[in-house]
Amino acid sequence: MKITPTSSRMYGFMVLYEMHTDFLLRALAGIDQKDAQKRLETKANHIAWITGSVIHSRYFLAKSFSISLPSVTDELFENNKGIMDDANYPPLVDLIKDWQEITPLLQEVLTTATDEKLEEKFVMPEMEITLFDMIGFSSYREANCIGQIALWRRLLGYPGMNYM
Template sequence: MKTQPNSTKMYGIVVLYQMQTDFFLRALDGIDQKDAQNRLNTQANHIAWITGSVVSGRFYLAKLLGIDVQSETGDLFENNAGIIADATYPSLANFKKDWEKISAPLEVALTQVSDDKLNENVEMPGMQITLFDMISFTSYREANCIGQIALWRRLLGYQGMKYM
């Protein structure tokens, strides 16, 4: 771990965050843009949507932590929008640029966040959760989505994701 978090609650989250920052890019490595929007004649979310959704999630979390950085690829993901069948999603290269733009400042915020801030409530449609719970959920969801992209790689005929 590069930096010890201020809150002991954040230690495991920050370790996962650092791994997932790298794994996400590895999962996307070499995927053609045409394949990124291929749903293989299913109703499943394609790689481009999954990618954009995860990137959007980091920008949302950053905003909750007071980071004012704008995404270049987030328009199709506002208000947690689901996949739009006939939409053309941004390129994976553009999603990667946004990922790299937000990941470092968000990591700093995650290591500096206080227990008091983590205990604050976050308004969600129909419920309230703490900021810590939102961070935990986002970390879980990122790992899940990286796994989905890794599965799509294999379904589309790509080599499996490399972890090293």
């Protein structure tokens, strides 16, 4: 699909957005729900938490564009909550459903964002950056999280992630 964002600054991010959209689904392909919350006797974030965190981030970013929808990640990830040992995270199928719901909506507003919109302030606790910078951070973080899930696949005995 040819991407033609309103702001030329967004071109690279939109290419990555489409890649990450597909790669997350590929990273999760075939993962059994019972394995999604395994931590292998470590304190590492498990697949369900990592996936929920990435999805919650897309919903959070969408709010900057006046898209406010409920997600199965709302309570478990609000205020950047870390992983909780006793929490039961949503099934991967529900997380994927939310991913597929928010993705085209956010893609549309990111593609049509003007330079003026991208320069709006994005305020977080103890930090203020531009919306453009937040989009950049989100893109970096999505790639990082997908890589973590790909590693978990191997640690849990699944075949490596298929990129094609």
